[in-house]
Amino acid sequence: xxxxxxxxxxxxxxxxxxxxxxxxxxxxxxxxxxxxxxxxxxxxxxxxxxxxxxxxxxxxxxxxxxxxxxxxxxxxxxxxxxxxxxxxxxxxxxxxxxxxxxxxxxxxxxxxxxxxxxxxxxxxxxxxxxxxxxxxxxxxxxxxxxxxxxxxxxxxxxxxxxxxxxxxxxxxxxxxxxxxxxxxxxxxxxxxxxxxxxxxxxxxxxxxxxxxxxxxxxxxxxxxxxxxxxxxxxxxxxxxxxxxxxxxxxxxxxxxxxxxxxxxxxxxxxxxxxxxxxxxxxxxxxxx
Amino acid sequence: xxxxxxxxxxxxxxxxxxxxxxxxxxxxxxxxxxxxxxxxxxxxxxxxxxxxxxxxxxxxxxxxxxxxxxxxxxxxxxxxxxxxxxxxxxxxxxxxxxxxxxxxxxxxxxxxxxxxxxxxxxxxxxxxxxxxxxxxxxxxxxxxxxxxxxxxxxxxxxxxxxxxxxxxxxxxxxxxxxxxxxxxxxxxxxxxxxxxxxxxxxxxxxxxxxxxxxxxxxxxxxxxxxxxxxxxxxxxxxxxxxxxxxxxxxxxxxxxxxxxxxxxxxxxxxxxxxxxxxxxxxxxxxxxxxxxxxxxxxxxxxxxxxxxx
Numbered sequence: 257x258x259x260x261x262x263x264x265x266x267x268x269x270x271x272x273x274x275x276x277x278x279x280x281x282x283x284x285x286x287x288x289x290x291x292x293x294x295x296x297x298x299x300x301x302x303x304x305x306x307x308x309x310x311x312x313x314x315x316x317x318x319x320x321x322x323x324x325x326x327x328x329x330x331x332x333x334x335x336x337x338x339x340x341x342x343x344x345x346x347x348x349x350x351x352x353x354x355x356x357x358x359x360x361x362x363x364x365x366x367x368x369x370x371x372x373x374x375x376x377x378x379x380x381x382x383x384x385x386x387x388x389x390x391x392x393x394x395x396x397x398x399x400x401x402x403x404x405x406x407x408x409x410x411x412x413x414x415x416x417x418x419x420x421x422x423x424x425x426x427x428x429x430x431x432x433x434x435x436x437x438x439x440x441x442x443x444x445x446x447x448x449x450x451x452x453x454x455x456x457x458x459x460x461x462x463x464x465x466x467x468x469x470x471x472x473x474x475x476x477x478x479x480x481x482x483x484x485x486x487x488x489x490x491x492x493x494x495x496x497x498x499x500x501x502x503x504x505x506x507x508x509x510x511x512x513x514x515x516x517x518x519x520x521x522x523x524x525x526x527x528x529x530x531x532x533x534x535x536x537x538x539x540x541x542x543x544x
Numbered sequence: 545x546x547x548x549x550x551x552x553x554x555x556x557x558x559x560x561x562x563x564x565x566x567x568x569x570x571x572x573x574x575x576x577x578x579x580x581x582x583x584x585x586x587x588x589x590x591x592x593x594x595x596x597x598x599x600x601x602x603x604x605x606x607x608x609x610x611x612x613x614x615x616x617x618x619x620x621x622x623x624x625x626x627x628x629x630x631x632x633x634x635x636x637x638x639x640x641x642x643x644x645x646x647x648x649x650x651x652x653x654x655x656x657x658x659x660x661x662x663x664x665x666x667x668x669x670x671x672x673x674x675x676x677x678x679x680x681x682x683x684x685x686x687x688x689x690x691x692x693x694x695x696x697x698x699x700x701x702x703x704x705x706x707x708x709x710x711x712x713x714x715x716x717x718x719x720x721x722x723x724x725x726x727x728x729x730x731x732x733x734x735x736x737x738x739x740x741x742x743x744x745x746x747x748x749x750x751x752x753x754x755x756x757x758x759x760x761x762x763x764x765x766x767x768x769x770x771x772x773x774x775x776x777x778x779x780x781x782x783x784x785x786x787x788x789x790x791x792x793x794x795x796x797x798x799x800x801x802x803x804x805x806x807x808x809x810x811x812x813x814x815x816x817x818x819x820x821x822x823x824x825x826x827x828x829x830x831x832x833x834x835x836x837x838x839x840x841x842x843x844x845x846x847x848x849x850x851x852x853x
Contacts, residue, residue: 528780534804535605537781538612 257425257461266456269500270493276530279492283527284322286491286519287314289509291349291480293328293517294544295356295448304333308340310542315524317540318531324520325509326379330355331368334375349379349414353404356418356447358383362400369407380404381414383447384431386421394434401438414442414480420452428458432465442478448515453483456493463501476505482515488526491519517544558596558742560603560766561749563610564759569767570606573598577743580653593650596742599767601775604734607763608781611705611732614760619702619730623678630674630728633755637667640751644716644744651715651741665822666720673724673830680729680830688838695841700834702730703808704783707776709769709798711789711821715741718821719748722788725829727761731784734763736773738789742766770794777801784808784833808833 274282292311294303307327315321326347329337337348350372354360360368369380382404388396405413415435419428435443443462446453459481466477479502485491491514498506506512521544525536558577559566568574575598578590597603618626637644641663649659681700688696706726711718715738726733737745749764765772769789777785778801785802787795787810795812802809810832 534778534780534801535608535775537608537779540780 257429259425259457262425262461263457266460266497269460269496270456272493272496274492274496280527280530282492282495283488283523283530285507286488286495286514287523287527288322288325289513290324290520290523291326291328291482291513291515292324292520293448293482293515295328295330295351299330299333301333301336304329304336305340306542307544308337308346310520310544311346312341312344314520315527315541318527321524321527325513328381328515331372331375331377334372334377338376347378348376349381350375350377351381351383351416351447352377353382353400355381355383355416356449358385359387362403365400366403366407369404373407373409373411377411379412379414379442380408381416381444383416383418384435386418389422389427389431394430397431398434398438401435401440405439412441413439414444414478415440416444416447416482418447418450419445419454419458420450425458425461428461429465432462433469436465436469436475436477440477442480442513444480444482444515446481446483446515448483454481454485454494454515456497459494460497460501463497463506466506467502476511478511478513479506480513480515485514485516486518487522488519491516491523556594558594558746558766559749560597560599561746561753561762561764562603562607562760563613563763564753566749566753567603569597569599570602571598571600573600573767575767577741579650580741591650594743596746596766599765599772601772603765603767604772604776605779607734607765608705608776608779610760610763611734612781614758615702615704615732617758618727618732618761621730623681623730626728626730627674627677629756630677630724631671633752633757634667634670634674636751636755637663637670637748640747641667643747647744647747648716651738651744652713662714662717662822666717669717669720669825670724672825673728676725676827676830677728677730680827680834683827684831684834685836690840693843695843696838697841698836698838700729700831701837703833703835704731705781706731706733706784706786706808706833707773707779707782708733708735708786709773709789710735710737710745712738712740712769714738714821716744716748718788719745721821721825722786722829723748723762725825726784726786726833727757729830729834731833732761732763734776734782735765736769736776736789737764737766739767739769773798774801777807778804780805782807784810786810786829786832787812808835 311324311327326349327337328349331350334350352369352372353365417431470476521541524541528536574595577593577596644663645659685699690696708722777798785807
C-alpha cells in the first residue's frame, strides 16, 4: 500500500469546493445516509425514543428534511428503537458481538447477535476479533464473520474493523477483503470508541476495496465510516471520495452510511443556513 | 565583515485573534492600512503601515463558534476571578504602553503626548471596568420586597455572544470602552475593529492572549465593517449587538437583520463621538448586555404560626 499516495489522494479530493445547489444536494444526501447512533452505558429508553423521533423528523420545523437511514443502538435497546421508528423506513441497526472490544467467546457473540435479531434489528454491526487478526490468525477472523452472517439471517451485516487498531493500511485492505469474502454486506471503519476513527484515507482505501471486489465478483458491498465525522464539510469530503472512487452507484444510503451523532446537528444547521441565508446556531437544533 | 553590522528590519504581521489563536483570514485576503495624518489622509495618501487581514464572513462565523464555546466557562467564572483577569489585562497593556502610543499616534494622527494621554485613559478605563465585575450585581440586582412568605431575588445574567462594532475614529480608547464592559459583565465578544485603523485592536488581541483571559472570550476581526457586520447581525447564535461603530445607514440594516432572533441591540450613543470616550462612561454599557433573572424561594414560614410544615 502506498501510504503517502493514498493520503495525498484523499487530501486532494478533500479540496473540492461544493457550493449552492450541489451543497444542498450533498447535505440532504448525507442526512439520508446517517446511522444516528447512541452507544453509551448511560443510554435510557427515553434517550433511545428521542433518538428515534429525531431520525424520523430530523428538523421538525422543515418537513422537507429527509429521514436518516437508521438508528444504531445496543442490542437491549433494539425493541425500544423499533417502536420509536415504527411505520417509517428508518432501519434499526444494533451493534453486537461484544461491542466494542469483541473480546468474548464465539458462542457469546452469536447469542448477542441472535438476541438483537430476535428483537427486530434490521442491521447488525459486528466487530472483528482484532486480537486474532493482529496475531495473524486470519482464518479465525474469517470464520467468525461467516458464523455471525449465518445467525444474522435477514439482517444486513456490517463488519467493523476498528481501523485505528490495525496499525497499517495494508492491514486495513487485508481486513476489507477478508470481510467481503466472508459475506459482509457493509464494511465499517470504526467503533467510535478509540482515538483514531474514520479518516478520509482509510475510507478511501475501503472504497477502493469494494470497487475492486465488485469488479472481480460482481457483488456490491457497502461502506460505513464511523466516528469523528462532525461537520458538514467533513461529510461532503467523504461523499466526494465515494463518487470519485467507488462511483455514483454507492451514492445511496443502501450502499454508504455515516456512523455519527453530532454530525446531524451540523448538517441541519447548514441546511437552515442555505434555506434562510442566516447562520444558524445550536439553539435551533436538539440537545442530544 | 564590516565593523558596523546592520540589522534586517523585522516587520510585524498583524493577524486576527480568534479562539485564542492568531489566524490569517480564511480568505487569504489583506488590505493596506495607512497613517491618518490630517491632510494626507484626506487625500487618501497616508504612509503605509502594515497589511491587515481582510476577514471574510467565514472568519466571522468561526469567531462566533469560538465565542459560544468560551461563553460557558467565562459566564460562570466568579465575578472576582473575572475582575482579576481583567486587571491582569490592564497590567499587560501598561507593559506595552509604548507600542500602543506609537500605534495610536499613527492611526489617529495624534502627537506623541496626545496619543500617550489616550492610551493612559484606555488603561485606566480597563481598570475601572475590572473593578465593576463583582459590584454590578449589587447595584442592579437585589432582594425584592414581596407580599408573601418568599425571598424574591433578582440577579443580572450575561446575555451571551455579543457582536461589537468598534468605533471607527477612536481606534483604541473607543475600542476599550466598548469591549471591556461587555466581557466584564460575563459575555463573550466578537469585535469588528475600526475599518481604517485596525492595528491597535489587533495588537490588543496579543495583550488579551497573554492575560489569562480564556481563548474565545474576545475575538478580533479586521476588514470591511459592512461585510462582516451583516452576517453577524443575522447570525442566529449571536445574542447581542453593539452598533457603536456603524454609520446610520448600516445601523438601520443591522437592526433589521438583528430583529429576527430578537438580539439585544445597543444603538450608537451620543457619547460615542470621539471626544466623549474621554469622559466617564457610567454603567450603561455594563447593563445593556445583562438580563435580569428573578427567582422566588419559600422562606420556610408559611403560616401565622411561623412553621413551614
